[in-house]
Amino acid sequence: MPYRSTRKPMNGIPAGYRKYAEPHSKSLCCCGCPNIFAVILLYGMLAIVFMIVFICFSASSGRQYERDKDPFSSKTFYQRKTKEDIELYKPKEEKGEHIEILRRRLTDLTDGYRDIKDLKKKYYNHCKTCSVVTSSGRLLFHQAGEEIDSAECVIRMNNAPVVGYEEYVGKKTTSRIVCFRSVANLKKSMLTGRGFTKEVVVWGAENPSHGRWAMSKLKMFLRQYLQTKWFSLKDGGEEIANAIFESETGISREKSHTWLSTGLFTMLFALQTCDNITVYGMVDENYCKLHKEIEAPYHYYENLPWNECEFLNMHENKMKQGHRYLTEKALYRRFASMFNLNFKYPAWNLTNASHVDFKSPFREKYMKEHTKR
Template sequence: MARLFKRRCLTNLFITILLLQVAFVFLWHLRQKVINFIKAAEQDEWQDVIKRYPPKPQGYAKVPQHGVMKLADQRHLGDFGQNLEKVMGLLIGDPFTLDPNEYLSVPERKPFDLHCDTCSVVSSAGRLLLQDAGKEIDNATCVIRMNTSPIQGYEKHVGERTTIRVASFKAIDFLRTQGSLLEGPGRPKNFIVWAPSNLLSFTDEGVGIGKTYGQLVNLAKKNGDIGVYALTERQLEFVEVLFQRETGYSRHASGSWISTGFFSIILAVNICDDIRIYGMVPPDHCKNDFVNDTVPFHYYKPEGYRECAMYRSQEGKRLGGHRYISEKDVFKKWKLTKRLQFLYPTWDDTD
């Protein structure tokens, strides 16, 4: 009887262990599927934007070095934008003299008013992990960060102060999962957001409208100590016309998104006497096919896309891409006239 009881106990134990192993294998595979799903969602985030806000093709336009690309969407410049386009086409001098510099607080609609002696503009580049530049970055009068680039855990590389966080409309959705961006020492004093006019605009009476505007109102209500600001349509049109003048082709015609880095540097030119930009490579860096591409695109995604692979794929993308290399060609030109200093890596005059 005792032997039978012992045998049953051993059998039950064996079955229990077997079931636990099966459950472990099942949960492990489920975890991998969830991880892969999240990664795929992150990689396709801009494609999702394009699907939700589809372009309106109307023809073809030549783009330097990239052949022919379908027009991304219909031009929606108002009277200001159309006049600005004409004036900037004739302007010989500094195009920044035409900058309306319109960043309005939400919901009060007060202008953004800040001056900084020195500014650290911190990119999201993976090569920042190669430097311990955190203290140097924080020593500036103002620190400007972009989109959802985190601080916690990366302080020695990117610093921990944030005076301004410049973000695209897409980044607002990530605040629910990146709550640390609005907490702790890196909590921004100001949050400035750009968005297409169908998501964020102001009526002639100054009333804010659009999905993104509503999100910013809620953000301002929940974070009373943070100044929440939005680019006006006039400011957005200025950036788009400036992009066309400096790169040689229209954002709309080339099917491009202007990067948040481009918006951030334009803001810095307006409010900073001395501008130090951290982590951006010079325009020729990734044009060399033999470059050793081991650096991640983002410092907070070390296993993600490689830097140069991302730059090249985006530069030639027919719809919804970022022209990172073309923008850096523009920054190279501005470096000589706009007090831009590039660090880690340093850009010399031949870059």
């Protein structure tokens, strides 16, 4: 008969089996029981890894470019209109007063552009003569390259190239005004070699509603193309452009679902930084209505499903979400009565340009829509 221990079991384990169970119990205690020092070490390492990832993410996403708490904040400066924004535009009786207000806003807007390498530096360049080159396919009708390059400064928009089109659009690029969405479309040929751009001026990249990807992309280009100077419009600058658009046209940008174009930002930029401006390839607000037979590509460097007038009219006739290109061109006609602003290829008839009168297809529809309510 096998021997059985008569001692009482300890911890539920018979005495005869303790020699087998004890080593197992000790290993369970060593490995299974929580070790306070191991836990602290583990959490400490996780905290360090988290901090490293956070720092890297912040640096890559442009966290240091957070909007400044200054008078140009959209909530503290240029408050939106409420009841007045649907009334007819009431121009200033005195032209001098009108120009003074407009110039002050233009100065505020231009001061909003700052050097990305040194955020304390505002945009500082100024030119006596400027050529503003559009992206219109009408530029292919004229060999104006040398004429465009004869200006002290040449301003281009977004990703409009010069390589391969020098005969028509020139080869010099002083400033390239770029929407934050078009930064990713900039190619090497636009920033180096024959297509070298001295400075890229970006609007919209620092607006928090646009996310961080735009500034991240901008920083990547900055590190890649060190010879080019990079400027960005700080948050709140778009509100100044909105105020100019609304006060000059009488149209609420928000209620009319209007998107401001890079062309408008380019023109506002040029009015402040140039003494004399010549715009190449831009049609006026009535051109498509009077010259339907003269077709041209919307862009000189790519084939799109629409020609220029079809595209302009398509946006102008939308009542929900769109650019108001023809309305902006009517605005440029008004600017021509106040600044040294001229247009070529095609030339504009500016004999009736006035700082008071303002007519555009969209504005007429907008006002009729609101007067019915």
